[in-house]
Amino acid sequence: MERKVEIHKFGGGVLGHEGEGVKFIDSILDAREGGKKIVVLSALEDVTDILREGEWFGVLAKYSELGRELIPDDEYYREFALRIKEFKWRLERGRKFITRSEILGLGELLSTYLVYFHRRAQKRNVGLIDLYNEFPIIVKEYKPFDSDPDLEEIRKRRRLIEEYLEKYDEVFMPGFLAYTKDERVVTLGRGGSDTTAILVGCVLKDYSQVYLWKETRGIRTADPKIVKENKLVKYLSLSEALNIALFGGEVLHYKGMRIAYEKDIRVVVPYIKNPNIYTIIDRKDREPEEWRSRVKYVGGTVEALQVPVPYEKLGKFIEVLLRENLGDFTHMVGPLLHPQLIILEGSKLLRNEMEKEVKSILERGRRVAVVNVVGDGLGPAKGVLERGAKAIAEHTSILGNVSSVRNGIQTEGAYMSFAVEPSFFEETVRVLHREFVEKDSSWSN
Incomplete structure (x- = not known):
């Protein structure tokens, strides 16, 4: 492909605004005209924890209500409602029909369907990489709740992703979830949707840019709830980002940052409410000189x-x-x-x-x-x-x-x-x- 592809990941904090969060996504995607986009979605805020506690049907009801609000076209809403109905049927019949990993990733799936049908109702040219149809994210071995991605296997599926990009302007896919080579569903663990976006960035490295949209005002020098005098870190090396993720930073996640560090993937972390506030995570030698000696x-x-x-x-x-x-x-x-x-x-x-x-x-x-x-x-x-x-x-x-x-x-x-x-x-x-x-x-x- 000739044009640069933008990979946008929207997390639970963004979607925590529910209807307003989807409108934030609209404004960002509509403002970035002219290029192809892959959009990776997380669950609504706290939904994964709610699912872990077994409150499945409340989650389905919440997404159904949001669908009514955000998908005005009756035809597309019926398609969205049918997905919810199918999950309800499977959940009612137990583990023979739905795995624990699928249940934990239900929020990511429903968020993806919600925003996908919402954009279709707005007459956008959108495609869906569905978990249940040739999903490209593959892991090394079966660890249902924290699997490690198999980048070589994922790269073999590059053509699948490119076919969607050739056909659609916006391509939606769920984060957090993946398959083993023998087609068992697993999750990528904490921060799994960030990991998904960075993995896609690895596959399309020669012409893509990864954006991890957050509720925070970029990466800060300290938690704003603890230190009022915190500052925006405009530039962060990949090694620094990895250490922040390893040593307790909540905005960045270790598994995704480890892949970005090892594969030299440039990542931008913008603030969802003001895209002009952001942090660039890149190789140390591409960082401005005055930033290299600072504690971040x-x-x-x-x-x-x-x-x-x-x-x-x-x-x-x-x-x-x-x-x-x-x-x-x-x-x-x-x-x-x-x-x-x-x-x-x-x-x-x-x-x-x-x-x-x-x-x-x-x-x-x-x-x-x-x-x-x-x-x-x-x-x-x-x-x-x-x-x-x-x-x-x-x-x-x-x-x-x-x-x-x-x-x-x-x-x-x-x-x-x-x-x-x-x-x-x-x-x-x-x-x-x-x-x-x-x-x-x-x-x-």
């Missing part, structure tokens, strides 16, 4: 566990965590014979089913918060760790509640990490943000 993010998670792991069981313990995709761990602290493993989102792992031996080790863990400072400029700089430690030392209430400190290089990007008591998480974020962002005069440019 201070934040983390209060869901971590600091776990004592017997040295002789350490290898098996880590192997289980990696195999089951149960979480990412930051580092080990303490003596070699009695290492303490800091596990991100560790408290969530306690609610999962796993081997008894691993479960018993996790249950001995102590809940901590992890605060990370991320920025490629931290790498070669001398005295960075001492500077962070000194800033915290000036706040004695925090200092007495720090259980570990570390800095290092992760996937070529630099970071500094502090484990603190959860009740001191927000104060620690504010202290480190003030030290590394607010005191940096380059941010005033």
Whole structure:
């Protein structure tokens, strides 16, 4: 294809506005005339959690009501309503007729059908890549709730995507869902719709641009609810984005950012209410010089566990965590014979089913918060760790509640990490943000 293809992913936060959210999508797609577009949809906000709790029929009713509002053409509304009726029939008959993965992805499917028929009713030239008709997103193996994509297999289906683009101006597809090679439905895990959009960007890399539309005003240097003086990060390297996703940032998701980092995929993260506010995520050498030395993010998670792991069981313990995709761990602290493993989102792992031996080790863990400072400029700089430690030392209430400190290089990007008591998480974020962002005069440019 000669013209550039735009890949737009709209998430639950955008669709959380329901009817207004779809109108935001209309305004964005209509303003970007002249090129082909692939649109990846997520579920309405909180719908996946509601489905996980078994409240299926309430979700169907919600989408049916939205369809009445947004699909004025009776013919297209009947087609949309028929999809809902089919899902209701399958749900009433149980697991022989619909898998758990399909149920969890029901919001993505219904969002896609909703916006697709809405755009058809507006007489747009639109196509639908449906989960149930030659879907191109394939995974390596069957892990129903967190599968890893098989990029080689997906690339084999490039022609399928291009055929839709040759025929239609806008092509809609659900995020989050995928197939195994033997045609079993799975999900891509947390942030799966971002992953879908980035995968399509990989397949069409030579002539596409990925946009991940968010409810946030671009990527910020800290959570605005914690730090009022947060700043817009206009440029972010792929390695920095990966570390932000790994170390607790809620706007970016690790699996998708890992693919973007490894395959050198440029990603733009615009604000849904004002497209002029955005963050560009790209290769470090394409970043403006003045941005390369800045700290880009201070934040983390209060869901971590600091776990004592017997040295002789350490290898098996880590192997289980990696195999089951149960979480990412930051580092080990303490003596070699009695290492303490800091596990991100560790408290969530306690609610999962796993081997008894691993479960018993996790249950001995102590809940901590992890605060990370991320920025490629931290790498070669001398005295960075001492500077962070000194800033915290000036706040004695925090200092007495720090259980570990570390800095290092992760996937070529630099970071500094502090484990603190959860009740001191927000104060620690504010202290480190003030030290590394607010005191940096380059941010005033």
